[in-house]
Amino acid sequence: MFFRFLAIVVLAIVAGAIALPDGKINLKPINIPFEKSWDIKLGLDLQGGTHLVYQADMKDVPSDAQSDALASARDVIERRVNAFGVSEPLVQISGSNRIIAELPGVKDINEAIKLIGQTPFLEFREESDTLPTAEPDENGEVTLNANDVFIPTQLNGKQLDRAVLEFDQTTGAPIVSLQFDDEGKQLFSDLTSRNLGKRIAIFLDGDIISAPTVQSAIIDGKAIITNIGTVQEAKELVTRLNSGALPVPIKLISQQNVGATLGIDSLHKSVQAGLIGFILVSMFMVIYYRLPGFLAVVALSIYILISVSLFKLFGITLTLAGIAGFILSIGMAVDANVLIFERMREELRKGKGLSQALDDGFTRAWLSVRDSNTSSLITTFILGYFGTSIIRGFAVTLALGILVSMFTAITLSRTLMKLAVRLNFLSNTWLYGVPAKETTNA
Amino acid sequence: MLNIMKHYKFWFGVSALLFVLAVAAILMFGLKLGIDFKGGTITQVTMEQTLESAEVKETLAAANFAEAVVQPTGEKSFLIRTQPQEKEEHDRLLAALETRYGKVTEDSFSSIGPVIGKELAGRAFYQLGLVSLGIILYIAYAFRKVTRPVSSWRFSWAAIIALVHDLFIVIGVFAVLGRFMDVEIDTLFVTALLTILGFSVHDTIVVFDRIRENLRVRAGQSLREIINSSISQTVVRSINTSLTVIFVLTALLLFGGESTRYFVLALLLGMVIGTYSSIFIASPILLAWHNWDVSRRS
Numbered sequence: 124m125f126f127r128f129l130a131i132v133v134l135a136i137v138a139g140a141i142a143l144p145d146g147k148i149n150l151k152p153i154n155i156p157f158e159k160s161w162d163i164k165l166g167l168d169l170q171g172g173t174h175l176v177y178q179a180d181m182k183d184v185p186s187d188a189q190s191d192a193l194a195s196a197r198d199v200i201e202r203r204v205n206a207f208g209v210s211e212p213l214v215q216i217s218g219s220n221r222i223i224a225e226l227p228g229v230k231d232i233n234e235a236i237k238l239i240g241q242t243p244f245l246e247f248r249e250e251s252d253t254l255p256t257a258e259p260d261e262n263g264e265v266t267l268n269a270n271d272v273f274i275p276t277q278l279n280g281k282q283l284d285r286a287v288l289e290f291d292q293t294t295g296a297p298i299v300s301l302q303f304d305d306e307g308k309q310l311f312s313d314l315t316s317r318n319l320g321k322r323i324a325i326f327l328d329g330d331i332i333s334a335p336t337v338q339s340a341i342i343d344g345k346a347i348i349t350n351i352g353t354v355q356e357a358k359e360l361v362t363r364l365n366s367g368a369l370p371v372p373i374k375l376i377s378q379q380n381v382g383a384t385l386g387i388d389s390l391h392k393s394v395q396a397g398l399i400g401f402i403l404v405s406m407f408m409v410i411y412y413r414l415p416g417f418l419a420v421v422a423l424s425i426y427i428l429i430s431v432s433l434f435k436l437f438g439i440t441l442t443l444a445g446i447a448g449f450i451l452s453i454g455m456a457v458d459a460n461v462l463i464f465e466r467m468r469e470e471l472r473k474g475k476g477l478s479q480a481l482d483d484g485f486t487r488a489w490l491s492v493r494d495s496n497t498s499s500l501i502t503t504f505i506l507g508y509f510g511t512s513i514i515r516g517f518a519v520t521l522a523l524g525i526l527v528s529m530f531t532a533i534t535l536s537r538t539l540m541k542l543a544v545r546l547n548f549l550s551n552t553w554l555y556g557v558p559a560k561e562t563t564n565a
Numbered sequence: 566m567l568n569i570m571k572h573y574k575f576w577f578g579v580s581a582l583l584f585v586l587a588v589a590a591i592l593m594f595g596l597k598l599g600i601d602f603k604g605g606t607i608t609q610v611t612m613e614q615t616l617e618s619a620e621v622k623e624t625l626a627a628a629n630f631a632e633a634v635v636q637p638t639g640e641k642s643f644l645i646r647t648q649p650q651e652k653e654e655h656d657r658l659l660a661a662l663e664t665r666y667g668k669v670t671e672d673s674f675s676s677i678g679p680v681i682g683k684e685l686a687g688r689a690f691y692q693l694g695l696v697s698l699g700i701i702l703y704i705a706y707a708f709r710k711v712t713r714p715v716s717s718w719r720f721s722w723a724a725i726i727a728l729v730h731d732l733f734i735v736i737g738v739f740a741v742l743g744r745f746m747d748v749e750i751d752t753l754f755v756t757a758l759l760t761i762l763g764f765s766v767h768d769t770i771v772v773f774d775r776i777r778e779n780l781r782v783r784a785g786q787s788l789r790e791i792i793n794s795s796i797s798q799t800v801v802r803s804i805n806t807s808l809t810v811i812f813v814l815t816a817l818l819l820f821g822g823e824s825t826r827y828f829v830l831a832l833l834l835g836m837v838i839g840t841y842s843s844i845f846i847a848s849p850i851l852l853a854w855h856n857w858d859v860s861r862r863s
Contacts (some may be wrong), residue, residue: 156576169851176681210594232674233652343668385609385672396821400813444753447825449833450817454810461809462771465802469796491774494707495767497631500765501699506756513757523761 124545127538142431161435165183165443166516169390171383172227173235177373179220183275184371189219192370203239230381234472235236240375245280245368247346248273248324249314272325273331274316276314280306280368284344288361292351297346297357297362299546308344316340327360329372336453393446400450402429404457412464414554418438418539419460419532426456426531430524439523443514452524459496459532464556471557478545485537492533496525570793573849576621578625580846584730587737590744597734597743599751602686604649604679609672610662611642621662623819629662634747638823642672646749647760649679659859696759700766701841704773711777714788716849720773723854727847728765732839735831742827745772753828764810766804768843774811775799792848800844807840 130376140148147160163495164373179196181189193216201214214227229235247456251274284304293299303311314323315337325348333350335364405423408416430449434441441449467484500522507518569576584804600607618635621643622852629699634646645660662669701721708717735758742748775795783791803821 126738178680238651246830358713376655377676377681378675379673379675380671381673382671389824392820392822393817393825396817397821399820400816403812403816404809407805407812411805437771444756444828445823447817447821447828450813451810455806456814457809458767458806461802461805465799465805469798487778491771492777493772494847498700498703499763499771501703501764502696502759505692505699506759509688509695514752517756517760 124538124541127403128542130304130435131425131535131538135428138206138425138428139433141435142428142515142556144256148207161432162437164440165181165227166440167227167379167386167387168381168443169383169386169446170227170440171386172225173229173238173480174377174379175224175226176377177219177222177224177237177239177378179222179371179373181371185277188277192279192281193222195370196373199242200239200373202225203242205237210327228383229380232378236375236378240326242373243280243363243368244328244370244372245283245364246370247276247278247311247314248322249276249318249328250274252320258353273322273326273334276310277368278283278303278307278310278314279292280364282310283364284429286361286364288354288357289347297351297354299351299357299361299386301346301348301364301376303344303346305344306344311344311346312340312342369400389443393450394445397446397450397453401453401487404454404522405456408457408460411556412461412542413556414463414468415460415536415540415556418543419457419464419536421539422531423453425535427453427554428522428533430527431486432518433523433527442513442516443519445520448517448519448521449524451526452521455499456524456528456532459488459492459529460536462491463532463536467555468557469554471552477552478553480543481537481540489533492529496529569796569845570789570795570849571854573845573852575699576623576845576849577853580730581843583734583737586735587740590737590740593745594718594740596740597747597749598682599749599754600675600677600682603752604677604682606647606650606655606674606676607636608655608658608674608695609642610643610645610659611639611670611672612662612666613641613668614666615640616643616666621645624661624665626656628657630658630661633658636747649676653667656804658685667751667778685752689752692755692759693762697725697728700728700762703771704731704766707770708773708777714855715776715780715787717852719854723847723850724766724769724773724849727769727842728762728821728839730846731761731842733745733833734838735761735834739827739831748827753825753833757828757831757835760832761839764837765837765842767838768807769847771803772796772799776851788854796844804838807836810836816862 130429137148141161145160147158149473150157177200179193184192197214197216201212202224204212204214205222211227213223215223217223224239226235229354251272270314282303284302284307287300287302289298289300290296318337319340320337320359322334322336323333325346326332327348333348335349348360401423406419408419408423410416412419433439439445441543463484465472466488467480470480470483471477473480503522507522579742590704618637622635624634625631625635630647632648636644636646638644644780647657655676659669659671680849701724704721704724705717708720709716711720739750741752772795775798776792779786779791779795781793786794811833814829814836817825817829818833
């Protein structure tokens with residue numbers, strides 16, 4: 124029993140060292156070279172930042188190449204964002220055609236969007252075998268849409284290795300020469316050999332910019348874009364291409380931006396609300412359940428330290444909803460204790476001794492604790508698995524809270540109470556909420 | 566000892582009335598969907614002067630944003646909601662405010678396309694269904710050894726009826742809030758509903774658990790007596806647990822951030838109704854069902 128108590132004390136100290144702000148673990152004084160501190164990760168709604176959701180247009184991409192194209196689009200966006208100098212950006216794929224970019228601390232959302240939006244979408248197309256039919260207009264002219272004349276191929280910005288600005292030797296006009304990677308080399312060679320005498324179109328950001336006729340198969344993986352415009356425009360295009368070209372067109376479908384001031388304000392308010400909630404719960408527990416209530420509050424404090432340590436250790440990102448989930452779990456964490464203490468009081472009133480009542484209280488309340496917490500865990504699991512990122516944040520902290528609270532409310536407070544019962548001066552049943560005269564009213 | 570079972574028909578009546586009112590409110594007012602579900606923008610701005618939201622709305626209307634909804638979040642700050650808009654339009658909105666009121670700080674801005682909204686709404690229903698199913702199966706499993714006189718599936722159904730009751734009443738209240746206070750339903754609200762679902766069942770299970778134990782220990786007593794004493798034995802715990810959660814939620818409601826206010830309100834409402842239904846609805850259903858069975862057989 125004593126060792127258990129000692130283990131609890133050690134656990135509380137370690138958790139406290141990790142959880143407290145500026146807390147760290149330093150083992151150097153006892154000759155172990157270990158010193159580390161952990162930071163809590165704050166979500167965009169608390170530290171301020173921009174959340175962007177892009178949708179890739181997959182209609183021209185064969186289904187087996189879609190996940191590949193999306194992954195490479197993600198890489199391109201990430202490179203763009205990194206170049207922008209955002210600290211710890213998060214660019215991830217969501218579902219089958221979405222890319223989410225989270226940019227902490229970005230003040231000017233428009234600049235960020237513009238930057239990602241500048242990512243060029245480059246593709247090579249070949250002539251369609253079936254020419255589209257079009258009705259002549261009143262002047263007898265037929266207008267064909269370049270998008271119908273040329274059909275997509277597998278060759279696009281993904282296989283681009285680098286782009287260089289050059290000048291046409293005869294006209295002196297700026298041109299951009301492209302070098303493909305190995306995969307692109309092969310694709311371009313196939314493309315040019317099967318289209319001898321036909322045209323291949325180069326599309327940039329969905330618009331056709333040139334459509335040269337293939338004179339001979341090109342096997343060295345080099346292509347040239349002509350018809351670009353001024354030298355300045357050509358230079359910009361080269362820069363854009365070199366920082367990565369998208370294999371699929373993307374469109375911004377959702378954006379959220381939180382200013383840093385609002386974020387910090389929300390954080391302070393939540394922490395304050397959490398503290399007030401904790402104090403209210405503690406007062407209630409001590410007044411209503413007396414000694415066990417006080418011990419439950421001790422267990423609850425350790426619970427908070429352990430939870431915060433786990434947030435830090437697992438690198439769980441705390442959002443506003445996540446903090447709400449955690450604060451909620453403080454209220455729920457004492458539920459197991461309330462169940463147990465109520466049961467214990469009942470057993471005491473039946474005339475059982477303190478120690479026996481304690482054991483029976485814990486044993487009999489266990490089934491209720493298990494079943495009710497399992498149903499809550501099922502809920503958090505489904506929330507976390509199918510929810511969006513906000514909901515997931517809430518579910519993760521709530522689930523972690525439920526799991527940790529089952530440990531602190533049962534193992535921890537049980538040990539503390541067993542110790543208390545052994546101490547003579549703490550064994551008056553009044554301290555457990557049952558006056559001595561009631562203990563015989565069985 | 567409390568005698569809740571004596572008046573269970575009265576409580577069924579109260580609940581039926583609340584339920585009908587809630588459904589009527591939902592049908593009459595509908596739910597005000599937030600931009601998460603229908604697409605649109607929310608801009609939070611802070612001006613340098615104290616303003617009434619009506620003034621801000623007028624300014625916006627004059628700049629052709631007639632449909633914009635303006636809600637105050639402080640003396641100088643407001644939430645402005647509009648239909649989905651392009652960047653140029655958003656800039657125009659800010660410019661309109663700046664010309665009229667001087668410096669305007671944009672605290673936050675969200676813009677969600679209608680596609681995402683539809684997806685989220687679909688997913689929300691899917692989740693509610695899934696959570697309910699998970700709970701039915703779990704209760705049926707946890708109470709599988711109980712067969713007489715109440716089968717374990719009946720515990721599941723009683724819990725589900727109680728939680729549907731809880732959810733509709735909370736949704737009904739938000740239909741009223743949406744009609745009169747422009748409160749919108751967003752993804753956080755759905756999260757709150759799902760959490761209420763968890764709470765409601767959590768509470769109900771504790772009572773059921775006691776019924777399960779008493780069915781074994783007090784084999785000779787009638788179901789009415791067993792259910793009644795189970796409720797009396799757990800009522801203090803139910804109320805105390807709810808109280809602790811209500812304390813923290815009230816603290817969050819009063820002192821927490823603006824953006825989670827209605828989320829917390831939904832949780833708080835759900836908590837109160839969930840506690841009520843686990844005492845006055847879920848367990849009495851077991852008895853009513855049993856009595857109905859007996860009278861049908863005889």
